[in-house]
Amino acid sequence: MSVIAKLKDLLAEALPPAAGPEGMSLPRPSGKYMRGGRGVTFAGWKPALREAQDDIGEAWDDAAARVNDLLHNSGWLAGALEQCVANTVGTGLQLKALPENETFGMTPAQASDWAKTVERRFELWARNAQECDIQGLRTFGQMQAAAFRSWLITGEILAELPWRKRPWNRYGTKVRLLPPHRLSRKTESMRRLINGVYTDADGMPVGYRAIRKDLFKHDVEYDVRARDAAGRLRVIHIFEGAPGTHRGISPLVPALQVARQFDQLADATLMAAIVQTLFAVTITSDEPTEQVLQGLLTPQEQAQMLAQGISPMEAYIEMVAGYGGALSGRIKRCGTRGNIPPGASRSAFVCYPQL
Known part of the structure; x- marks a missing residue:
């Protein structure tokens, strides 16, 4: 053991621990980098040190x-x-x-x-x-x-x-x-x-x-x-x-x-804005379903339905599918288009408003 180490041991034995209230010993004052690794900030932050x-x-x-x-x-x-x-x-x-x-x-x-x-x-x-x-x-x-x-x-x-x-x-x-x-x-x-x-x-x-x-x-x-x-x-x-x-x-x-999170945030914000613009209306009618669906079609679509020989249900499905791809013009007539049969309230389909 070196002379310096012996002196440290002798001084440690000679100095009594600091006394607190009612004779309780207090920890010795110390100064360490990063608070000695204690606390919320550094306790769980222990990255590995490797070769670059x-x-x-x-x-x-x-x-x-x-x-x-x-x-x-x-x-x-x-x-x-x-x-x-x-x-x-x-x-x-x-x-x-x-x-x-x-x-x-x-x-x-x-x-x-x-x-x-x-x-x-x-x-x-x-x-x-x-x-x-x-x-x-x-x-x-x-x-x-x-x-x-x-x-x-x-x-x-x-x-x-x-x-x-x-x-x-x-x-x-x-x-x-x-x-x-x-x-x-x-x-x-x-x-x-x-x-x-x-x-x-x-x-x-x-x-x-x-x-x-x-x-x-x-x-x-x-x-x-x-x-x-x-x-x-x-x-x-x-x-x-x-x-x-x-x-x-x-x-x-x-x-x-950060760049990836920014892109995800932009996509999520845009999707939320699109979803908020959707609305749905429900039809309640005593008329047959075929007549109700036919009433939702414009005269041009009804003529096209007769020319193609398809049912009103098929024509209605094509009409709804068209809202996603052609949003201009048609969407403005979404609430008033077609001739809804008497006794029927509004339609049972989802409209995508013009963006």
Whole structure:
């Protein structure tokens, strides 16, 4: 036992407990974080503390799918995303070359000329889809917007940098954007594979396990090295995360529950408003049912009934079914339409008023 521990024990024995009323001992004063875990707030709040990569690997598929579904079906959230893309990317990020004059041994005039030349050549490459996109479909600005959308949905940007110089190309550097879900989520500790990312002993990514579709639309996994023999990047994998993570997750995940609840509330409010507009009326009559139902039809519907050779009941069912699909015009006559037989009160059917 250390000297400090012995001193603490001696002091604890020497200090008598605080005395309360009638000789009752009181608890010693103490100061602890979160009140020592007591109370209503913290007593039942005991989340597990795990590695961030484990949490991401477990929730990645569901998180990406739910964010993607919200953007497909929520107009206000999709509009917010497009506005965010417009504010961040716009028509595309521009290159602003600022060479180090002293490092490269250039005069200010030479550096200015060099910067203008590089910027012009970059514009020639970036604004021509045949030069920058391996598929020849998007300019560099359009690829930036697509990559930013991918980051908002999945928390990651994934792309390949193949070298392909076609006869009509001036440059060989190309970009192939890939959806991040094409990156495997498998983990194999013995091979240092963490959620589809191969790492070396230091944790540096050295390869990736990707997924592609074969001719029969089946998923086929294959490995891709992160760099070529010359050290040039072959794969770009951009994400944000805590130390020790190798995959990202959508920044919209914390808002998923609120966004889903908002959509459900909007649907429930609309349905409640529709239900409140329904009303029903009951017929009481000594006349036969066929005559009562025939009295609910307009002259045009009665003529159509005779032409088709159907019964008044069938014509009435078609008439009621038509209220759900054609609400304009006919609904306004709902309470007074037709010739109700004498002695009958109002009708026994449900009307959907005009919305």
